[in-house]
Amino acid sequence: MPPLQRYPTPDELGSRAAALVARRPGLARLRRAGTSRAGSPLWLLSVGRGSRHALVVAGPHANEPCGGATTLHLAERVLADPALHEGADVTWDLLLCLDPDGLRRNEGWLRGPYTLGRYFRNFFRPGFLEQPEWLPDGAAGAVLPETRALLGLQDQMKPFFQCSLHGVDVGGGFVELTRDLPGLAPRVARAAARLGVPRELGPYDTLYWPALGPAVYRIPRPRRAGLAAAITEAAVESTWFHPHRYGTVTAVVEAPMWGVAAVQDGSALADPDGALRALSRALRADTRLLKALLARCRPYLTGAPDAGRLLAPVDDYLYVCPGIADAWDPDTRDRVPRTHPLPSLTRAHLTALRLAARRLALRTAGLLHQLVRRAGSDPAGVLPELNRLIDLWCADFRDGCGARWIPVERQVAYQAQVVLDAFDLARRRAVRPSRSGERGGWGPPTAVPMHRE
Secondary structure, three states, X not given: OOOOOOOOOHHHHHHHHHHHHHHOOOOEEEEEEEEOOOOOEEEEEEEOOOOEEEEEEOOOOOOOOHHHHHHHHHHHHXXXXXXXXXXXXXXXXXEOOOOHHHHHOOHHHXXXXXXXHHHHHOOOOOOHHHOOOEOOOOHHHOOOHHHHHHHHHHHXXXXXXXXXXXXXXXXXXEEEEOOOOOOHXXXXXXXXXXXXXXXXXXXXXXXXXXXXXXXXXXOOOOEOOOHHHHHHHOOEOEOOOHHHHHOOEEEEEXXXXXXXXXXXXOOEOOOHHHHHHHHHHHHHHHHHHHHHXXXXXXXXXXXXXXXXXXXXXXXXXXXXXXXXXXXXXXXXXXHOOOOOOOOOOEHHHHHHHHHHHHHHHHHHHHHHHHHHHHHOOOOOOOHXXXXXXXXXXXXXXXXXXXXXXXXXXXXXXXXXXXXXXXXXXXXXXOOEOOOOOOOOEOOOOOOOOOOOO
8 A cells, every 4th residue: 555645534544444454354354433423434443363452543633634644554564564463462453533523624624735824724623522532521421422432442442552643733743651661752762863753842732741751741640620721731531541440551642744843952041931921922912813803703603604613612722822821921820820830941842832822823713714714705804814814823833933844654654653662662561460450551550640730
């Protein structure tokens, strides 16, 4: 099967997986593991017939399509190397896309050409409550069929190793772990160097989390939290930690689409407080501007197709932005309750925060742009301003931050290599019995200190 030069659609993922099974029916199987809210199949591609399970989940975020291509690449790699399945007594279970409905909403940019403006004008990512990896009401209260399907697979397989495949639209690659895998950081460094992928040494997602090595971070134990904390912190109940009881180690593998070299600059900042004040001011100004544009056009959007689904993430982003600005600003951050302060900031941290602030603004502007287009008219006259802002902010990514497109085949090769490296370390360590007495775990989970508030 030739390497993918572009991201596959949900239908292409299924057809390419079926073609692979037709070539290797003795080792590969394809079955429907569930059904999405809109009726799309959740395809599970299994390779090998070992007694232990490695579960790989692609497409949990609708705007992060690299993982689907990575699952196909991994299937080919595993089939080509018996040591990865028969020799390891492992079955690889590859969920091709957890949110096919959301992925379909990104098809306006999915096939390319890959430009920042095209991406953000056609971007879709559902509101927090519609993202299938999160468990805002715990596993027992999960309502999304995609979430229930994944929980069912986890409880059935009790995987010793789980990977959640994510993408960074602009930035660098990094890994988040529920358990330490000593030796992973240098392997990530080798893969990144070989494939020209920058490593994020201070991601916004992991700002208050412990580092296990460069670009490798420990995910805190989950806790119940309000919507703002859940959207901005990810240290909440999720399918990442659900199989922890079985001794599973989960690796969240992030691969960038547009790389920014400065995210791997670990040098110190001359004036971190001044830089944070400037970032906070800019985020507040962008938020005020976007709120004003939304107020002008919202009365005319109610009849637009999917208005509610597109407005949910807009409202989420505009809700959390003021709190994020306050948490960064040296003049206000002491008023924001948290158990851990900001770390000593490097240029990598500052770049990641700048990218995060700009990303929030661009996503909001892009979703508003889609809403107005779908409404069929622009009586509030906001489209010219939205176009100007999107062009301006994309230029800041490209010219101010140095964002450069990473070809899809390199994104996939990087993400797949990190998965295989993490798998290799996990299988070497998975020798103690889990709580259930089965093979494939670290034993009963131990307490992990909370490092993010």
